Amino acid sequence: MSDQTSETSRMRGLMLVAGREIRVRGLSKANIVSMIVTVVIVGILAALPSFLGGDDADEKIGLAGTGADAMQTQLDAMGGFDVTLFDSAAEAERAAEDGDVEAAVADGRVYSENGLDSAVQNQLDSAWQAASVQTNLGDAGLTDAQIAGALTVQPLESVTFGDDSGTDSITGYFTGLVISIIMFMMLMTPVQYIAMGVVEEKSSRIVEILLTSLKPWQLLGGKVIGLGVISLVNLVAMVAVGLGVASATGMLSDLPPGTASAAVSSIGWWLIAFALFGTLAGGVGSLVSRQEESGSVLTPLIMSLTLSYLGAIFLLNAPTSTFAVVLSIVPPFSGIAMPTRMAIAEVPAWQIGLSGVLLALAAAGALALGSQLYKRSVLYTGSRMKISEALRRAA
Template identity: 75%
Template sequence: MSDQNAEMSRMRGLMLVAGREIRVRGLSRANVISLIVTVVIVGILAALPAIIGDDGPTEVGLAGANAPAMEAQLEAVGDYETTVYDDADGAEQAVADGEVEAAVADGKLYSEDGVDAELQAVLDSAWQAASVEANLAAAGLTPEESQQALATESLESVTLSEGGVNSTLDYFAGLIISIVMFMMLMTPVQYIAMGVVEEKSSRIVEILLTSLKPWQLLGGKVIGLGVISLINLVAMVAVGLGVAAGTGRLDSLPDGMASAALSSIGWWLVAFALFGTLAGGVGSLVSRQEDAGSVLTPLIMSLTLSYLGAIFLLNAPTSTFAQILSIVPPFSGITMPTRMAITDVPAWEIALALGLLAAAAVGALALGATLYKRSVLYTGSRLKLTEALKRAA
């Protein structure tokens, strides 16, 4: 058989294994249902701003001497609909009847059970402006003169620290990236280990290894589950962006969101190579499904710590700890894309983190494949890591 044919059959073996994983796991009822549920949730979340934003302007009732002035003030702010009542009692009754959310009359703010900070601030400042206007009028100024006296310019914002949190939206972008990265690593990593144990416990691995090399079997599994995860992710992103575009909210996404999402896929690929092959390697140490949890614990712990690290980082993105956390593998797989979404990261730090993560992934590939090769045919009680490494292939 020629080298080319041998090469082809090697790739074919790898792809057959990956294809089986995609067909059997990807089309399994559990995966299809969880994908549908996730997509529906993502769709609802994406539609939420539109639904909440559509409840129209806030209705405010006004009464008393300052009512016309306040009406003018609130109209200038916009997004408030005002109704003027004859007296304070009428305004109070309107609040009680639910006709208006709040009412201002004779220096009192009526509401059912308090108002939110934003409405309070708007009404306060409108009331003050109206009162000042009334006082100035009482002091003998014409309306034009009082308007001139009241004319002010709003504050201009100047940020001194670079790399601070860009905005609340960036915070949420980072939060979503960290959650999705965590889920996208956790689920396939467990499936890989379970799949390896399934083949071992059902002894089918012995037949498989007569026509496949261990690396094809492990590699095919990692690739197959990676493809399933990517398909799930693409479905989520497509539905999320689709709904956002459909409801006309696409423009309100943060500027860097698209590029952050794209670079996250790159980070995910490297991190998945690391965790996926390690999961296959440690999975081969046990022969029974019940024992899979114990060997997976270190991997699940590091994934959970990476996620918690990302949450910490979201709240203190410029701290030294966050900086270190986002560079050291394997944590950088989740923490760095999160940090990149929320703040500007120097290029050298990104390069260093990626280089270290890639090096760790190569090491994990070697370790995972070695563990797998040496222990996949061993049945019985759980193999210790050191025993597995000492075993001959």
């Protein structure tokens, strides 16, 4: 019973510290405003491709005369056309002249008010030729099944000799870029907050008071959990808004296969990466006693995050290259690189599993190292302590 009471007491202390971080930082006006602004920006970025895509309304085409039915079949198969059948060529011509349709095709002629776009003109020409062949075959006595067989042609099979490792489209590249930026920012900001919070408590000597009733691991763990919850809420809001806007604008179906699942799974990758960087930030932050010195101990972590982000940007152009594969598997770079790569290309399941296991092991190692650094140096005052010196100190 006493062991259970002790365990409950320890967890209560951990949650008290986490709750304090959530109230002080998460519910602050600055954080709420920042979250709203960030979510709005993500929504705008998610809608941007649909705005840049231009007007995708179907072309209004009028048809009349011989072969009109056959040509309608061809245009319907092509897609992108709103076809209207007229009883006579004169009616179709009048509709084009009045602007009721962009163009009218009747008896071998195309009627339009100001000419047609070359792409539309070529499509109409192709449809007219295919319809004419179909009509001629029917006049020659072939059955519908024979005509269908004669007109059925297998499309060309694409064979490339180069490395087809780029993204499928500008939309895919843009999506991967947004995911990498969000992952980078949502790791960089809380990591810095954790280190600065540790230094602030240490320089003000408030940590000495807190440690009279709390254990070092409760202080560090509560700070990491509290700031993690705040950042997680922000990240979930961004992913939800991004996918929601993409779905509402019809862009979700245009994204590379697996993009939506990659965006959702990025939350899991972020949690593991945050555990890795967050605990290390708390540990190295305890090595210094002044805010001016925090930058020097945070530099290796910031450099690792920056290199992870830059590597993710590189793999946008070559997601299946050897460099991209290694970067998305080896921690800590995989925390950003793997969800970015998953958003733009099909990644083998074994690579995803291996990357997740290695990142989790690295996070466990970081947790052990960060907690020991914090435990051994948080009460030390004076000049910056080296990591080796901190590990040699008695716990």
